Amino acid sequence: MLRLLCVCGNGMGTSTILKIKLKGICDRLGVNAQVESCSAGEALAFASNTDIILTTPEWGNMIKYPEEVVLITAVNLMDEKLIEEKLSEAVKTHFADEY
Amino acid sequence: MLKEMLQNHNLIRLEADVEDWKEAIVRGVELLSKAGIVEYRYGDAIIESTEKVGPYYVICPGVAMPHSRPEDGVKENGISIITLKKPVYFGNADNDPVNIVISLAAKDNTSHLDMMQEVVALLSSRSCIDRLLEAKTIDEALAIFN
Secondary structure, eight states: OEEEEEEESSSSSHHHHHHHHHHHHHHHHTOOEEEEEEEGGGHHHHHTTOSEEEEOHHHHHHOOOOTTSEEEEOSOTTOHHHHHHHHHHHHHHHHTTTO | OHHHHHHHTTOEEEEEOOSSHHHHHHHHHHHHHHTTSBOTTHHHHHHHHHHHHOOTTEEETTEEOOOOOGGGTBOSOEEEEEEEEEEEOOSOTTTOSEEEEEEEEOSSSSTTHHHHHHHHHHHTOHHHHHHHHHOOSHHHHHGGGO
16 A cells, blocks of 8 residues: 655645545545645654655655655645646656555 | 535635735634634734745645644634635745635644535636636625535
């Protein structure tokens, strides 16, 4: 199972929106994934149990996470097509054997 | 569900005339506080955190979803929706200027999920956004949730 983590400032709004979007995308792509969300401060603790982090470019530059975790950023959180492309590419590049 | 909340608590304002992003936040939070969803201080907390960490909550072109943490005066889960007569800049280079402000109050990061699903459904539809921006009456705005 692919473990996805959505991160934003306080883990309530932006990350929840990303989580909802991602769940929809994974369902459609047939990717077996667990999608969680958290605040920027919690990201490091959560990320030890994560394959891919999704966030905005600003938070992507600020949060700390383990080297092996793949980071995907999106500016327009409603751009499902772009998020889907980035996610598919990350899965193909980094997790092709596992998923 | 979202529709009933917006209707019953009078949480929509159309073509609001605001000077800048701060006034847009104040007006949005005012609706939430009148409805008993947040304490008045919630708006100050949002403005303060925006000044500190930036307007990352401008989530897609033209749409801001200002919010802060539960302990900053959130009493219930809820949102208010304001459309702006003239767009304002929040300082988010990619998604500015903003003409829809969805002020969000969430008690925790799980119980607001159903409400957020409806918000995402609304924002995922360009035609819904356009209808909201063109709405002249509250009933027209509420009709996008049908």
